[in-house]
Amino acid sequence: MSFFTTIIEAFQNGGFWMWAILALQLVSIVIIAERFFALYVKEKMQAMITAYKFEKSIKKGELSSLIKGIDQTGQVSVIGHLTKEAAITALDLGGKEEIQSKMDETLLKENNTLEKRIGFLPMLANVGTLTGLLGTIVGMIKSFTAVSQASPAEKAALLSSGISEAMNTTAYGLIMAIPALIAFAILNNRSSNLIEDLNQAALKVFNWFSYSYEVLPEKTALESSKTEVSRV
Numbered sequence: 001m002s003f004f005t006t007i008i009e010a011f012q013n014g015g016f017w018m019w020a021i022l023a024l025q026l027v028s029i030v031i032i033a034e035r036f037f038a039l040y041v042k043e044k045m046q047a048m049i050t051a052y053k054f055e056k057s058i059k060k061g062e063l064s065s066l067i068k069g070i071d072q073t074g075q076v077s078v079i080g081h082l083t084k085e086a087a088i089t090a091l092d093l094g095g096k097e098e099i100q101s102k103m104d105e106t107l108l109k110e111n112n113t114l115e116k117r118i119g120f121l122p123m124l125a126n127v128g129t130l131t132g133l134l135g136t137i138v139g140m141i142k143s144f145t146a147v148s149q150a151s152p153a154e155k156a157a158l159l160s161s162g163i164s165e166a167m168n169t170t171a172y173g174l175i176m177a178i179p180a181l182i183a184f185a186i187l188n189n190r191s192s193n194l195i196e197d198l199n200q201a202a203l204k205v206f207n208w209f210s211y212s213y214e215v216l217p218e219k220t221a222l223e224s225s226k227t228e229v230s231r232v
Helices: 002-014 016-042 047-052 055-060 063-072 078-091 096-115 120-149 152-212 217-231
Strands: none
Touching: 016 120, 016 152, 047 078, 047 152, 055 063, 055 152, 063 078, 078 096, 078 152, 096 152, 120 152
């Protein structure tokens, strides 16, 4: 009970800036919880393992069954989605340049998804620290202004109140910032590892496709004829 009483007293003494820091802390907690779920629960470090499941189908040219198998898994993994896009491009008689272009497009989108919102955490930590510092300065200004205009009997109480506001906001700003920075380091490391695992798996899949699929002469001739017709 005394713990909650101490928190209530700290907010009362800290004034408006305590609530501003609380708002920043709530936003950071939401981001941390969502990113931990996305990067540790939904995403697993198994892109390379999953990629090897597609190797035989790619090398045998069984692309239709590969696409069907990926669709039937229900929850399609990121590397599964990349492989599916590459297989569709290959079935459309696309060569390795088209396959690479399609995979790069999808890979860039997925990498951005893994990194999203993590960059807000250091910003929120810095703003929280600066908000605590601002509360400290405001509290000190209040203290010295009040002391200069107060009677000798009131000076000690007013000075104590202002210093209490200053120290509470400083402490709370740091309490808010430190976990946000720690979470940023953990999440940033996790996203980097996932991206590296995904990039290596995507390169492996592309190599399998590039060894087996080139632009067919018929497609090249067809595209050339379309170009000539459009010029005419």
